[in-house]
Every structure is written in structure tokens, then in C-alpha cells.
Amino acid sequence: xxxxxxxxxxxxxxxxxxxxxxxxxxxxxxxxxxxxxxxxxxxxxxxxxxxxxxxxxxxxxxxxxxxxxxxxxxxxxxxxxxxxxxxxxxxxxxxxxxxxxxxxxxxxxxxxxxxxxxxxxxxxxxxxxxxxxxxxxxxxxxxxxxxxxxxxxxxxxxxxxxxxxxxxxxxxxxxxxxxxxxxxxxxxxxxxxxxxxxxxxxxxxxxxxxxxxxxxxxxxxxxxxxxxxxxxxxxxxxxxxxxxxxxxxxxxxxxxxxxxxxxxxxxxxxxxxxxxxxxxxxxxxxxxxxxxxxxxxxxxxxxxxxxxxxxxxxxxxxxxxxxxxxxxxxxxxxxxxxxxxxxxxxxxxxxxxxxxxxxxxxxxxxxxxxxxxxxxxxxxxxxxxxxxxxxxxxxxx
Amino acid sequence: xxxxxxxxxxxxxxxxxxxxxxxxxxxxxxxxxxxxxxxxxxxxxxxxxxxxxxxxxxxxxxxxxxxxxxxxxxxxxxxxxxxxxxxxxxxxxxxxxxxxxxxxxxxxxxxxxxxxxxxxxxxxxxxxxxxxxxxxxxxxxxxxxxxxxxxxxxxxxxxxxxxxxxxxxxxxxxxxxxxxxxxxxxxxxxxxxxxxxxxxxxxxxxxxxxxxxxxxxxxxxxxxxxxxxxxxxxxxxxxxxxxxxxxxx
Numbered sequence: 001x002x003x004x005x006x007x008x009x010x011x012x013x014x015x016x017x018x019x020x021x022x023x024x025x026x027x028x029x030x031x032x033x034x035x036x037x038x039x040x041x042x043x044x045x046x047x048x049x050x051x052x053x054x055x056x057x058x059x060x061x062x063x064x065x066x067x068x069x070x071x072x073x074x075x076x077x078x079x080x081x082x083x084x085x086x087x088x089x090x091x092x093x094x095x096x097x098x099x100x101x102x103x104x105x106x107x108x109x110x111x112x113x114x115x116x117x118x119x120x121x122x123x124x125x126x127x128x129x130x131x132x133x134x135x136x137x138x139x140x141x142x143x144x145x146x147x148x149x150x151x152x153x154x155x156x157x158x159x160x161x162x163x164x165x166x167x168x169x170x171x172x173x174x175x176x177x178x179x180x181x182x183x184x185x186x187x188x189x190x191x192x193x194x195x196x197x198x199x200x201x202x203x204x205x206x207x208x209x210x211x212x213x214x215x216x217x218x219x220x221x222x223x224x225x226x227x228x229x230x231x232x233x234x235x236x237x238x239x240x241x242x243x244x245x246x247x248x249x250x251x252x253x254x255x256x257x258x259x260x261x262x263x264x265x266x267x268x269x270x271x272x273x274x275x276x277x278x279x280x281x282x283x284x285x286x287x288x289x290x291x292x293x294x295x296x297x298x299x300x301x302x303x304x305x306x307x308x309x310x311x312x313x314x315x316x317x318x319x320x321x322x323x324x325x326x327x328x329x330x331x332x333x334x335x336x337x338x339x340x341x342x343x344x345x346x347x348x349x350x351x352x353x354x355x356x357x358x359x360x361x362x363x364x365x366x367x368x369x370x371x372x373x374x375x376x377x378x379x380x381x382x383x384x385x386x387x388x389x390x391x392x393x394x395x396x397x
Numbered sequence: 398x399x400x401x402x403x404x405x406x407x408x409x410x411x412x413x414x415x416x417x418x419x420x421x422x423x424x425x426x427x428x429x430x431x432x433x434x435x436x437x438x439x440x441x442x443x444x445x446x447x448x449x450x451x452x453x454x455x456x457x458x459x460x461x462x463x464x465x466x467x468x469x470x471x472x473x474x475x476x477x478x479x480x481x482x483x484x485x486x487x488x489x490x491x492x493x494x495x496x497x498x499x500x501x502x503x504x505x506x507x508x509x510x511x512x513x514x515x516x517x518x519x520x521x522x523x524x525x526x527x528x529x530x531x532x533x534x535x536x537x538x539x540x541x542x543x544x545x546x547x548x549x550x551x552x553x554x555x556x557x558x559x560x561x562x563x564x565x566x567x568x569x570x571x572x573x574x575x576x577x578x579x580x581x582x583x584x585x586x587x588x589x590x591x592x593x594x595x596x597x598x599x600x601x602x603x604x605x606x607x608x609x610x611x612x613x614x615x616x617x618x619x620x621x622x623x624x625x626x627x628x629x630x631x632x633x634x635x636x637x638x639x640x641x642x643x644x645x646x
Contacts, residue, residue: 001518004507011506308502311463312564313491313519315484391455391463 001314005322006329008302015301018294019330020337026287026373027338028345030280031358031366035346037276038362039355043146043200044270045262047094047112048255050197051121054228055237057258058089058244061251065265066258069094071222076250080227083247085235090115093213094225099206100182103154104166109206110145110199111183113213113223120228122207123196129177133191134209138216140188142175143205146198146353151175183216200355284369291330292377299323299381307390319385327378335370339363410572410604411437411460415469418455429455431627432469439571442595442605444615444635447624453608456624457574460606461494462486474571491519495565497575497594501557503549509560510535510545516568534563538593555586562593575607579614591617 009016042049047066048057058080060070074091081089093113098106114121114134122131125141133139142151152172154160159167175181179190188208196205208216214223229252231240237254244252253261267273299306306319342358349356418430429452437443445453458464459471462478471477474493478486495516503512513531518524535545538559549557558578565573575594579587591614594605607618615621618635 003524004504004511004515004518007511008504008506304502305504308496308498308504309515309519310487311461311490311496312516313487313494315487318519389463391458 001309001318001322002325004309005325008305008322009298009326009329012298012301015294015298016330019291019298020334022287022290022292022294022377023330023334023370023373024337024341025290026283027335027366027370028341029283029287029338030369031339031342031362032345032356033276033279033283034362034365035342035356035358036349036354037272038359039357040200040272041263041266042357042359043198043202043355044266045259046197046199047121048259048262050123051092051228052255053120053230054255055231056229056241056244056252056254058227058229058248058250058252059225061249063251065262067262068265069225071220072224072227072250073222074224076248077224077227079248080229080244080250083240083244085232085240085243086229087232087235088118088230090118090120090228091210091224092121092226092228093210093217093223095213095217095223097183097206097217101153102160102180103168103170103172104162105168107150107204109142109183109204111206111208111213111217113208113210113217115228116209116211119209123194126193126195129192133177134207134212136189136191138186138188138212139191139208140181140183140212141192141194141207142190143194143196143207144198145196145205146200146202146355147204148353150204151193153179184218186216188212188216198353198355280365280369284373287369288373288376291373292380295323295327295330295377295381296384298326300384303384303388306385307388307392310388311390316386320382323382323385324378327374327381331370331374335367338370339366342366408439409436410439410441411435411471411473411606413460413469413471416456416459416466416471417468418452418459418464418466429627430459430466433624433627433629435622435629437604437606439602439604441619442607442617444618444621445606445608445624446610446615446621449610451624452627453624454576457576457606457608460572461496461574462490491516492568493571495568495570495573497558497561497565497573497578499577499580501549501554501561501581503557503560503564505549508546508548509540509552509556512549512560513563513567516564516570520568531563531567534567535560538563553586554582555589558582558586558590559593562590571602572604572606575605575609577609577611578607579609579611584613587611587614 045066060072062070077089077091080086095111097109097111099109100106112121119131119134122134122141123143125131134141144151151174153175154167155171155173159170175190175193177190177192181188181190194207229240229244231237241252241254244250310319346356346358413433413435416430416433417428420427420429433456445456447453455464459466460473465478476489481489510528510531513535514527517527517530532545544556552560579590582590595617615635620632620634622632623630
């Protein structure tokens with residue numbers, strides 16, 4: 001009888017298209033929202049991802065996410081280096097700074113100070129330059145960090161470092177090597193642009209050496225934010241982290257664990273989670289609205305045929321199975337269409353640098369949403385079948 | 398000729414006594430059947446005639462197990478629906494009763510052959526076997542292969558009713574109930590449909606109960622039961638069949 005059910009479904013092309021649209025819409029929107037959320041979460045631990053050589057991240061015991069740093073005394077770097085199993089340990093400074101542009105305007109940057117000796121953590125650079133350019137005095141590398149239009153500097157010399165009022169509404173160009181900026185009244189020279197992973201929340205980045213960072217940032221008693229540890233050969237990262245914690249009293253997390261910590265913190269604390277949940281809820285509600293109403297209309301219009309089938313001996317259970325088969329067919333096809341559409345839309349969005357990343361759970365969430373919507377729609381439209389009186393259809397009424 | 402509600406053919410297929418049925422409750426109650434006495438024998442084609450609202454459709458609904466009677470006794474093919482659960486009644490209908498509806502009630506998305514195969518599918522016959530059997534029955538009512546593949550919308554009213562008849566008898570039921578089978582057809586198609594019913598649907602192991610207003614088809618009946626106000630007021634032999642010998646199937 002399921003074949004009969006599918007033929008009935010495919011025979012009414014308008015409602016079939018409506019059902020497919022409703023389910024594909026749900027699948028698309030839920031998967032898209034989940035993928036977008038996945039992209040945001042991925043960007044939230046971009047700093048960790050940019051330092052693949054660090055097996056263990058050491059930080060203040062109160063730090064719970066990479067974006068919630070509390071600085072350490074510089075001496076802690078030596079304490080970490082002294083732990084058995086540590087092959088190397090380098091400092092990383094992370095801080096916010098207001099940067100003055102040549103036109104007189106200000107822009108907030110995240111300053112990342114990397115180890116002077118190894119330059120560990122400097123992302124790949126534009127134009128084939130290398131991180132070694134940071135060895136020049138007062139050198140900084142700028143990066144958009146997922147923002148747009150935040151690295152603009154006046155095009156004309158006349159608009160740079162003006163006397164008097166700032167020249168804000170003037171023609172601009174991107175910062176490039178040779179430009180100068182002021183960080184806390186200290187002049188720095190841009191030596192290039194990097195291709196760092198976009199951040200979430202987006203923010204412009206300024207990479208420099210640890211020593212330059214110490215010099216240009218406002219003076220603090222503690223400047224060291226993280227110690228990036230590489231484990232000695234044959235030393236397990238998790239074991240080493242435990243050993244560092246035991247020896248120093250600091251918090252030490254493997255890269256993977258620190259990523260998980262960061263995502264967990266974001267899930268609990270980020271307002272964007274609420275936005276994503278709202279988007280998912282709206283998608284499911286709209287999907288259920290369209291799918292449920294279409295399915296109900298389809299079943300209602302076919303009620304007399306269900307009554308005829310019931311009169312001819314089809315049990316109520318068999319009729320409900322037919323409705324479920326119709327819903328399942330639409331769900332399967334609609335999910336496929338929605339996912340396909342989501343992949344295409346994701347490619348477009350990703351090409352514009354939006355945080356879209358379809359991870360394994362995104363289609364799973366989309367599929368679950370469709371399943372719930374389809375079950376709801378089938379239950380909603382199955383009610384008239386349960387309540388119908390086949391005798392009332394006997395005379396063609 | 399009016400007479401007692403006695404079957405004229407083999408053993409009794411339907412035996413009802415004092416059957417009542419009321420719709421609604423209180424002041425809104427409508428008594429559709431007010432004590433119907435009726436017997437129909439196997440191999441018989443009984444027509445139920447009467448004015449609109451006299452209870453004809455209610456009576457065949459009760460006979461077909463689509464409605465539960467309120468009172469009286471009624472045995473159909475030696476079964477009493479009151480003694481059966483709802484699923485048992487549904488199963489019984491699926492195996493033993495065929496339906497021909499006033500407006501054909503063919504499923505528009507299915508071809509003629511698929512529509513005819515539906516009762517077999519309901520009874521668990523596989524798709525291919527059901528279609529083969531449906532094809533054979535459709536051929537016997539004059540359909541060719543092209544017509545079998547047609548959707549109901551592409552068929553004339555007479556052709557659609559032939560499909561409905563084929564559907565009613567494809568699973569070889571012991572009783573066929575027809576509600577106004579010719580009311581949507583012209584005179585010629587109505588005659589053709591009733592001829593088919595007599596020719597193919599009626600046998601000594603089968604009974605046909607036909608509700609109709611259409612006096613043009615009375616000649617096809619073995620007996621005609623007249624209903625009025627929820628009661629059978631008289632049963633008479635059909636004009637041209639009163640003295641006809643019993644047919645072999």
C-alpha cells in the first residue's frame with residue numbers, strides 16, 4: 001500500500017512541491033544555521049589553530065577560554081621550561097590596544113606578541129614575505145582577522161598625520177608595508193599583511209615580537225599570557241600537561257583540550273548561541289508550518305479516498321502507515337535537497353569569508369529537525385484519518 | 398407484486414430483523430432506520446429503491462459493516478458485525494465485500510489497472526500479481542492495454558464505472574454493494590454497466606445489493622425492495638425477471 005501512497009503523493013504535484021519545499025527549507029535553514037555556528041566556533045579558537053607546534057598551552061589557572069586571558073609573571077616561562085618532558089617553551093602575549101591610524105582615527109586591535117627567537121605563531125604572509133620581517137625594529141604585521149574595511153589608511157599623503165582635526169572621510173587604501181601606526185603613542189612600522197585565520201568575534205590583528213609588544217602595550221606587572229610548550233619526543237601531551245600543572249600550579253591544557261574548553265565556554269556564555277538557537281527554532285517552526293499545513297491539506301483532500309480504502313478493508317493502521325510513508329519520502333528527498341542547497345550556499349558564503357563550516361553535526365542536526373517536523377506533520381495530518389467515517393463517503397458525499 | 402422479504406435464490410446471504418439506526422442525539426436525533434426486516438439470498442440482485450432520505454444508503458452501510466446498527470438483528474454472510482471488533486470488521490469487509498460508489502471514487506493518481514488492483518493490495522497480494530489479476534478483470538469488462546494505463550481523468554464516465562465494477566469484484570467478494578451506480582451515467586452507459594454487473598459480478602455464491610433511484614435499470618434486478626421513512630414497505634420481483642429461472646454463474 002505504500003506504493004499506492006507514494007503514487008497518490010506524486011500525483012498531486014502542487015502539494016508535493018509544497019511539501020518538498022517545506023522540508024527542504026527546514027533542512028537547509030537548520031543545517032545552514034548549524035554550519036554557520038560551527039564556523040563561528042571554529043573561529044573562536046583560531047589562535048590555538050594557528051599554533052600547531054604547541055602541544056600544551058600553559059596559562060593562569062583561572063583561564064577557561066583562549067579569548068579570556070589573564071596574564072602570568074614572566075618568571076613562569078622559566079618554571080615551565082624546567083619541567084621534565086618539555087622540549088621547548090615560548091611566550092605568547094595577547095592584549096587589546098587602541099591603534100591610531102595616520103588619518104587620526106582609532107581602531108581597536110588585538111596585539112599578539114610572539115617569541116622573538118622562533119617567531120612561533122606568525123601566520124603565513126601576503127606577497128611571499130616571511131615572518132622574519134618582524135625582526136626589524138618596531139615592526140608589526142597587520143591582519144583583518146575576519147573584519148572588513150578596518151585596515152584602511154588615507155590614500156593621499158596630505159591626509160596622513162594631519163595637524164588639527166582628523167581626516168576621516170577621505171579616500172583610503174589598505175595598509176601596506178612602510179605605513180606607520182601609533183600604539184599607545186609608540187610609533188610602529190607595518191612590514192606586511194598576513195593571512196591569519198578569521199576570528200570570532202571578528203577583530204583586526206597586529207602581530208609583533210614579544211619584546212615589541214612589551215614596549216608598545218601599556219605597562220603591566222604581568223605581560224605573559226600563554227606559554228606554548230612543545231613536548232619532548234615520546235612524551236604524551238596530556239601527561240606533560242598534567243606534569244606541568246603538578247610542578248607549577250598553572251593550568252596546562254593540550255591543544256585539543258583547550259579548543260574544547262573554548263568552545264564549551266562559548267556555548268555557555270556567547271550571546272550568539274541564543275541567536276543560533278532562535279534561528280533554528282524559527283526554521284523549524286516555519287518548516288513545520290509549511291510542511292504540516294501542506295500535509296494536512298493533502299490528507300484532507302484525499303480523505304474520501306482514504307475512506308474508500310478503509311471501506312475496501314484497509315485498516316486505520318495501514319492508512320496511517322501510508323501517511324507516514326508519504327512524510328518519510330518527502331523527508332528523505334527534502335533533506336537531500338536542503339543539504340545540497342546548503343553546501344552550495346556555504347561555498348558562496350565561505351568565498352566571501354563568512355564563518356561557514358559544515359561539520360559532521362550540522363547535517364545530523366538538520367536531519368533531526370526534518371525528522372521532528374515530518375513526524376509532527378504526519379501526526380497532524382493523520383488525525384482526520386482517525387476521525388473519518390467511511391460511511392459518510394459512501395454516497396459520494 | 399408486494400410480498401414478504403424472503404430470498405428467492407439459494408441460501409440466505411443477508412438476514413436482518415428489526416434493524417434500527419439513529420443519527421445524533423436528543424432533539425437533533427434522526428431515526429434513519431426504523432426496524433428494517435430483510436432477507437437476501439445468494440445469487441440474488443436486490444435493488445433498494447425509495448425517495449431521498451428514506452435510509453437506503455444507511456441500510457447498505459449497515460449491511461457492509463461501515464455503520465454499526467443500534468438495534469435489531471442482522472447477519473451478513475453468516476457474520477454479525479456486533480460480535481466482531483473494528484479491525485475484524487475491516488478485515489471482513491476487505492475479503493468479502495466489494496463496493497461500487499455513486500461517483501466511482503477512483504483514486505485519481507492511479508491508473509485504471511492500479512485502481513482495480515487496490516483491494517488485492519489491501520489483502521496483501523504483491524504489486525505485480527495484483528496488477529496482473531486487475532488486468533485480467535479489466536479485459537473482461539472490455540478494457541485494452543492502453544485504457545488500463547489511463548488515469549481516471551482520461552476515461553469517460555461509463556469507462557470509470559466499469560473500472561469501479563472491476564475493482565469491486567477483483568478480489569472475488571461474496572457481496573457487492575452499489576450506491577447509485579448509474580446516477581452519474583447516461584442511459585446507454587447505465588444499461589451497459591448494469592449488464593456487466595449481472596454478467597460478471599453476480600454468481601450463485603455472490604449477492605448484489607444495489608441502491609438506486611434509476612427506474613431505467615429496474616429490469617436488471619431480481620427483486621426490488623421499496624423503502625420509505627426508514628422501513629422496507631414492500632418487496633417485489635423485478636418486472637422482467639419475476640419468472641426467470643435461476644441462472645448459473
